[in-house]
Amino acid sequence: xxxxxxxxxxxxxxxxxxxxxxxxxxxxxxxxxxxxxxxxxxxxxxxxxxxxxxxxxxxxxxxxxxxxxxxxxxxxxxxxxxxxxxxxxxxxxxxxxxxxxxxxxxxxxxxxxxxxxxxxxxxxxxxxxxxxxxxxxxxxxxxxxxxxxxxxxxxxxxxxxxxxxxxxxxxxxxxxxxxxxxxxxxxxxxxxxxxxxxxxxxxxxxxx
Amino acid sequence: xxxxxxxxxxxxxxxxxxxxxxxxxxxxxxxxxxxxxxxxxxxxxxxxxxxxxxxxxxxxxxxxxxxxxxxxxxxxxxxxxxxxxxxxxxxxxxxxxxxxxxxxxxxxxxxxxxxxxxxxxxxxxxxxxxxxxxxxxxxxxxxxxxxxxxxxxxxxxxxxxxxxxxxxxxxxxxxxxxxxxxxxxxxxxxxxxxxxxxxxxxxxxxxxxxxxxxxxxxxxxxxxxxxxxxxxxxxxxxxxxxxxxxxxxxxxxxxxxxxxxxxxxxxxxxxxxxxxxxxxxxxxxxxxxxxxxxxxxxxxxxxxxxxxxxxxxxxxxxxxxxxxxxxxxxxxxxxxxxxxxxxxxxxxxxxxxxxxxxxxxxxxxxxxxxxxxxxxxxxxxxxxxxxxxxxxxxxxxxxxxxxxxxxxxxxxxxxxxxxxxxxxxxxxxxxxxxxxxxxxxxxxxxxxxxxxxxxxxxxxxxxxxxxxxxxxxxxxxxxxxxxxxxxxxxxxxxxxxxxxxxxxxxxxxxxxxxxxxxxxxxxxxxxxxxxxxxxxxxxxxxxxxxxxxxxxxxxxxxxxxxxxxxxxxxxxxxxxxxxxxxxxxxxxxxxxxxxx
Numbered sequence: 001x002x003x004x005x006x007x008x009x010x011x012x013x014x015x016x017x018x019x020x021x022x023x024x025x026x027x028x029x030x031x032x033x034x035x036x037x038x039x040x041x042x043x044x045x046x047x048x049x050x051x052x053x054x055x056x057x058x059x060x061x062x063x064x065x066x067x068x069x070x071x072x073x074x075x076x077x078x079x080x081x082x083x084x085x086x087x088x089x090x091x092x093x094x095x096x097x098x099x100x101x102x103x104x105x106x107x108x109x110x111x112x113x114x115x116x117x118x119x120x121x122x123x124x125x126x127x128x129x130x131x132x133x134x135x136x137x138x139x140x141x142x143x144x145x146x147x148x149x150x151x152x153x154x155x156x157x158x159x160x161x162x163x164x165x166x167x168x169x170x171x172x173x174x175x176x177x178x179x180x181x182x183x184x185x186x187x188x189x190x191x192x193x194x195x196x197x198x199x200x201x202x203x204x205x206x207x208x
Numbered sequence: 209x210x211x212x213x214x215x216x217x218x219x220x221x222x223x224x225x226x227x228x229x230x231x232x233x234x235x236x237x238x239x240x241x242x243x244x245x246x247x248x249x250x251x252x253x254x255x256x257x258x259x260x261x262x263x264x265x266x267x268x269x270x271x272x273x274x275x276x277x278x279x280x281x282x283x284x285x286x287x288x289x290x291x292x293x294x295x296x297x298x299x300x301x302x303x304x305x306x307x308x309x310x311x312x313x314x315x316x317x318x319x320x321x322x323x324x325x326x327x328x329x330x331x332x333x334x335x336x337x338x339x340x341x342x343x344x345x346x347x348x349x350x351x352x353x354x355x356x357x358x359x360x361x362x363x364x365x366x367x368x369x370x371x372x373x374x375x376x377x378x379x380x381x382x383x384x385x386x387x388x389x390x391x392x393x394x395x396x397x398x399x400x401x402x403x404x405x406x407x408x409x410x411x412x413x414x415x416x417x418x419x420x421x422x423x424x425x426x427x428x429x430x431x432x433x434x435x436x437x438x439x440x441x442x443x444x445x446x447x448x449x450x451x452x453x454x455x456x457x458x459x460x461x462x463x464x465x466x467x468x469x470x471x472x473x474x475x476x477x478x479x480x481x482x483x484x485x486x487x488x489x490x491x492x493x494x495x496x497x498x499x500x501x502x503x504x505x506x507x508x509x510x511x512x513x514x515x516x517x518x519x520x521x522x523x524x525x526x527x528x529x530x531x532x533x534x535x536x537x538x539x540x541x542x543x544x545x546x547x548x549x550x551x552x553x554x555x556x557x558x559x560x561x562x563x564x565x566x567x568x569x570x571x572x573x574x575x576x577x578x579x580x581x582x583x584x585x586x587x588x589x590x591x592x593x594x595x596x597x598x599x600x601x602x603x604x605x606x607x608x609x610x611x612x613x614x615x616x617x618x619x620x621x622x623x624x625x626x627x628x629x630x631x632x633x634x635x636x637x638x639x640x641x642x643x644x645x646x647x648x649x650x651x652x653x654x655x656x657x658x659x660x661x662x663x664x665x666x667x668x669x670x671x672x673x674x675x676x677x678x679x680x681x682x683x684x685x686x687x688x689x690x691x692x693x694x695x696x697x698x699x700x701x702x703x704x705x706x707x708x709x710x711x712x713x714x715x716x717x718x719x720x721x722x723x724x725x726x727x728x729x730x731x732x733x734x735x736x737x738x739x740x741x742x743x744x745x746x747x748x749x750x751x752x753x754x755x756x757x758x759x760x761x762x763x764x765x766x767x768x769x770x771x772x773x774x775x776x777x778x779x780x781x782x783x784x785x786x787x788x789x790x791x792x793x794x795x796x797x798x799x800x801x802x803x804x
Contacts, residue, residue: 011553024212024375034212035341035451037374039317046757048553060451062341062374066522067540078553084546101760102553107591107752108761108772110551117547125545 001032002160003056005064009083010075011100012040012047015148018173019073020051022152025169027055030161037062046103048079073155075134075147076100077118084125091126094154094196096134096147122198129198130154137188143178146185153189154196163190213378215371218342219280219309220245221378222349227385228252228278228307230270232263234631235660236282237318238369239311243280244663247672251387256663256672259601259631260285264292267306268362271296272401274303274392276353276385283312283325288601288632290328293362297332298411299401300360303392305353308334312368314491315518318659320581320599322516324492329364329469333419336364336469337431338447342376344431344466351431359418359425366468368491370448370518423470431466434479441533442483444476444496444507452521453489456528456538471499480505487512487533491519557586559758560732560782562654562699562725566623567592568754568790569706575713576611576620580604580628583659584652587623591755595623602632608647609640619713621648626682627657627665640718641690648712648719652699653682654727662729686720693717699725702789728782735783736799738776744795747771751787751796759787 006023010016017038024036032055039050052064069087074080074095087093104110113121122129132154138147149170156166167183174182213221219242223231231246231254233239247254257263260281267277281289286308293308310328313319329336337352339345345367352363399407426432438459445453446465454462463479465472480486480500488497488509497509512531513519528534557564567587570577571594579585579595580603588595597607608622624633629651640647657663664670664677671677687694693715697708705723712719726732737758747766751759751774758780761772776787776796788796 021212021375028210028212028377033377035374035376036212037370038214040373046553046558047555060454061521062370062376062448063452063521065455065540066525067543078550081547082550085543087543087545088540089543102551103556103755103757104551104554106757106760106777107755112551113547121545121547125543 001030001057003032003059004054004159005068005070006053006055007064007069007072007083007086008051008053008075009072009079010049011079012049014049014075015145016049016051016075019148019152020053022169022173023053023155025173026161026166027053029165029169030055032056033059035059035062046100048082050079050083071155071158073151075151078102078112081113081118081121084121087126089126092128092130092158093122093126094130094132094151095122096151097131098135119198130193130196131198131202132189132192132196134189137192138185141181141185141188143181146178146182149174149182149185150189153186153191154193156186157190157193209380210377211380212375213342213346214241214373214375215339215342215345215367216241216311216373217245218345218378219349219365219367220249221380222346223278223307224249224252225346225381225383226350226353227276227383228349228353229275229385230267230277231255231280232257232266233280234258234260234263234285235657235663236285236311237660238313238367238372239280239282239285239309240660240663241372242309242311243672244661246278251383251385254672256657256665258666260289261292264289264296264308268292268296268301271301271304271306273394276304278307278309278349280309280311282319283310283323284319284321284600286310286325286328290332293334294332295403296362297334297415298403298408301356301362302360302397302401303395305356306362307349307352307356307365308362309365309367311372312366312492314368317369322492324495325364325366326468326495327493333415334361334364335359335422335467336366337466338366338468339371339466340447340450340464341371342374342378345371346378348431348466355425359422361418361422366447368448374448419470423472426467426470426472427474429467429472432472432475433464434475435462435464436482437461439482440484442479442486443489444479444486444500445489446496447491449489449491449519452519452524456521456524456534465496468496471496473503476500477503477505480507489513489519489524554589555586556589556755556757557583558728559756559780560728560784562723562727563587563652564754564756564784565699565702565705565786566650566652566709566723567594568702568786569709570594570621570623571753572706573619573709575709576616576618578604578607578611578620578622580622580624580633582625582628582652584623584625591753600632601628602636605633605636605640605647605649608649609636609643609645612640612645612647621650621709621713623650623652625658626651626653626655626667627663629682630666630680637686637691637720638689645718646716648709648715648721650709650721650723651682652723654725654730656727656730658727658729662727682722691718691720693719694722695720696722696724699723700784700786702786732782737778737781738783738785738788738796738798740774740776741795741797742773744793745773746793747773748792750790750792754787754790756787758782
């Protein structure tokens with residue numbers, strides 16, 4: 001089984017911690033040794049959140065060593081751009097197509113990177129980038145809170161773990177009354193992965 | 209069964225399995241989740257105490273009474289509790305084990321300092337265990353309680369943020385405790401439990417002999433282990449840093465210490481004799497390194513690795529490569545593909561936060577502000593820039609009193625939250641009253657301990673275990689202290705907040721203003737988002753001074769002033785009404801009628 005170092009990043013309130021908890025539990029259920037570490041902000045809304053999740057045969061450290069991230073799942077563009085140097089040169093990025101302005105930007109004291117800057121930086125960092133319309137899919141499902149499971153669904157399409165394992169863990173981790181919705185979100189996320197791949201064409205479109 | 213647990217969840221599980229009957233503490237990052245998880249096991253009594261010292265005395269009493277007990281706090285909480293655990297080392301735990309959990313914060317993610325609490329073990333002369341992962345975190349609770357009972361001494365379990373907030377698989381066990389057994393009567397022994405000078409003097413040699421016996425014990429303690437590898441490099445380490453070092457030096461020899469105080473001298477000597485180059489890799493102070501060096505053994509540590517901040521894998525790699533311990537090829541090439549100068553996502557007061565009005569007003573009045581620990585410390589940051597001092601729990605009230613007695617000419621106030629007031633603000637307020645002080649204390653009562661994740665305190669109505677608790681009314685309480693000028697103000701009424709602050713500061717005597725407004729996480733009456741009439745808005749920027757994440761500076765400029773107009777983010781706005789009140793042009797409005 002191939003070892004993986006995952007970085008899950010986002011903004012407080014987006015459900016990244018639950019997503020990384022599920023990702024860790026899926027690894028364990030799939031027979032990996034697993035380590036995970038979260039850095040959370042204060043209990044106020046809107047801070048940066050980052051989780052390291054590691055799957056392997058023998059893992060000691062809960063922190064991914066410098067520059068050895070295989071896959072980054074970013075729930076927001078800016079929180080993805082922040083950690084690009086941590087990716088391996090042949091790594092993969094899945095990013096939810098969403099901008100959340102930090103206060104310093106809404107206060108007009110700093111600029112949020114524009115679309116061209118975002119796409120260029122992502123493409124320069126790794127060969128495989130997926131722009132996942134996670135928020136849009138979640139909205140279509142009628143609940144933006146399932147964004148995290150949509151993103152996991154998309155991620156699952158890149159990994160060898162059987163989808164039944166994912167579904168089992170998700171069922172265990174989310175409240176019963178929203179279990180069906182979350183499982184739907186998982187399958188929708190898995191389905192949109194293929195069409196989310198950032199190609200030369202989409203890059204040109206954004207630039208134009 | 210193996211499950212993923214955080215270090216904090218694992219400690220709670222360990223307490224359950226090891227038969228802890230009483231658990232207390234005060235919330236503080238990164239320790240808060242320990243007690244929250246203990247509270248899920250109904251066999252254990254768990255409470256948020258008023259502060260760490262109160263919690264410490266509580267668990268000491270429980271241990272004297274023959275019930276296994278545990279207390280949990282963040283690293284600076286140990287400073288508050290220190291007076292009590294020092295005497296407990298003299299009296300011993302007496303009738304049941306006592307575990308003191310301190311969660312340190314290297315890197316200062318949410319703390320005012322980076323103190324290394326390992327020093328408390330040596331200072332107070334009690335043993336200390338340091339888990340490296342969640343399995344050890346769970347196991348060390350039982351091991352620690354056993355040691356506590358065997359040697360009649362409290363035991364420190366020290367974690368750091370990366371142990372507390374990291375998850376790894378844990379093998380679950382059963383609770384081994386007869387919960388039906390009644391608490392026995394107190395084994396009375398005043399010569400042991402009363403630390404009056406004459407009697408405590410007889411305990412002093414026992415304290416010293418005991419720590420020597422513990423050093424002997426640590427020689428064969430199974431969690432102090434040698435892992436032989438290449439003999440040209442030997443690494444002494446402990447805790448989570450062991451897990452980093454193990455991956456960076458897969459072939460080296462390791463002495464991994466589970467008990468870091470007292471130190472096993474013979475084990476260290478035999479390890480040192482078996483390797484060519486001996487290094488200590490430890491986060492923060494050279495605690496282990498100095499102990500090794502005192503034995504006359506050549507060792508390197510802080511000459512290679514920094515004493516400041518987290519000792520993360522990247523730091524270890526870079527320092528080790530520089531010191532010739534690691535071939536440079538072993539490191540991943542540093543990448544430079546990330547854009548520079550990305551805007552930071554600094555913490556800010558939430559939309560709808562009741563503290564916003566106080567700091568808007570204090571910024572406007574330019575009063576000197578002695579601040580305190582809590583979300584309201586964000587009042588020190590832009591756009592408020594309102595807070596002048598902040599150092600420790602409850603410090604605001606005492607520092608303001610010092611301003612008063614020193615004759616500070618500026619108008620000044622102390623600002624303290626409700627939970628922090630109960631924790632350490634009551635005594636300095638009594639001090640002001642008794643010593644004829646004239647300070648003004650603003651108590652921001654948001655009815656929760658917000659910053660650490662919304663725990664209860666004496667001013668709230670529910671306890672940690674979910675029971676109805678007796679609520680202490682702050683207004684009645686401070687009036688009972690003899691404070692004449694006490695006002696309670698609706699925190700969402702900006703004008704009333706300003707008026708009350710001015711009046712309190714002008715009052716000739718001690719004064720208290722209670723800013724009354726619940727945290728948005730506790731109670732939120734969501735009303736439709738407010739809107740800005742762009743015709744009326746002239747970009748005066750007063751609303752921006754509220755520092756509300758929902759108020760956005762647009763790129764639409766006012767034709768006359770040339771300044772950017774405001775807009776309100778309909779997703780973030782909760783309709784607290786403060787921006788409508790401060791807008792001089794009445795450009796901000798509620799879509800439905802608001803009674804404020």
